[in-house]
Amino acid sequence: MIQLPEVIKGAVEALTRLPGVGEKTAFRMVMNMTNWKSSELTSVGSALASLQHLKLCQECGMFADDNLCSICANETRQHTQTLCVVENASDLMAIEKSGTFKGVYHILGGVLNPLLGVGPDELKMDVLRDKIIKNQIQEIILAVNPSVEGDATCSYMKSILPETVQVERIGFGVPIGGSLEYLDPMTITKALENRKRF
């Protein structure tokens, strides 16, 4: 078997750390990169390394160029009435894509998970509660994914908030374009529970 140079092994090993990239894919990528110019390799290397300088919005925890993200810095958004609580940045972006929510967000950074040692302190739930009270937010939309941990997180959030704050959770049911015949029983149950007068 041929002995490959250390730089190739190192690059393959580095790429396999990316999600969805196995050793074969990483190797194919590196073989392609061996044909690149030095400047291209340098720019890709530094673009990835510079992710460590990524800032987070001081208000909501979203990625930001500055102290505030583009949503929190946007004065046309409603900053006080409704707050949408999400697990992570990807969930936030999915909601933004729908274009229907005009308020601001709060990124939890995860859900309560005692087995992984994630408690209310890790998610800074007290900071969130204080922010909600201080900003006199009237409505909380919990856009947390449906799972045992997500449900527990929602219950805990409701329990620590004053009763004057209206807490809501996003609706669960049949996704648009979905087909009843292929959906799981839990979703069907939720869809039946969440039926609306037509």
Added chain:
Amino acid sequence: MIQLPEVIKGAVEALTRLPGVGEKTAFRMVMNMTNWKSSELTSVGSALASLQHLKLCQECGMFADDNLCSICANETRQHTQTLCVVENASDLMAIEKSGTFKGVYHILGGVLNPLLGVGPDELKMDVLRDKIIKNQIQEIILAVNPSVEGDATCSYMKSILPETVQVERIGFGVPIGGSLEYLDPMTITKALENRKRF
């Protein structure tokens, strides 16, 4: 639509240059990388950038840690009798994996392709001819892929070599584990032409 920070855009753009990585995949990778430690990001970045310091074997053109690759530096290989000519490093490694070839290689770096401006000079065919004559190599195995350009390259190679050198091309036919019913007519034609007394 949310405005993402420049570092994220830069990293996504960098990853889309990898083969088989589209914008969605790159974005998913970057989202994952935002959870990485600074040291991990630095090491991946520098591992990829350091591919520019990759050396090539002075003898065969294969990737090497030093002046010679592990095959050319290996004294147990036959260095003079048979030379196997391949298009690129990946092809060389595929042959090495079979474990049947005990000689040394020469990497062409491509095939003749007048439309892309690749002629005998670009592939340094005269250097290869001089090497073959100087090293008194008796047998050349052309392990070049079957294509119009590959066929032309083989014909050209044979034409520039002295008649004392035996030039051979790897066999074409039904791959092991392959099924006749799914193979293309060209492969079947080759398999019939290349039949052997059983």
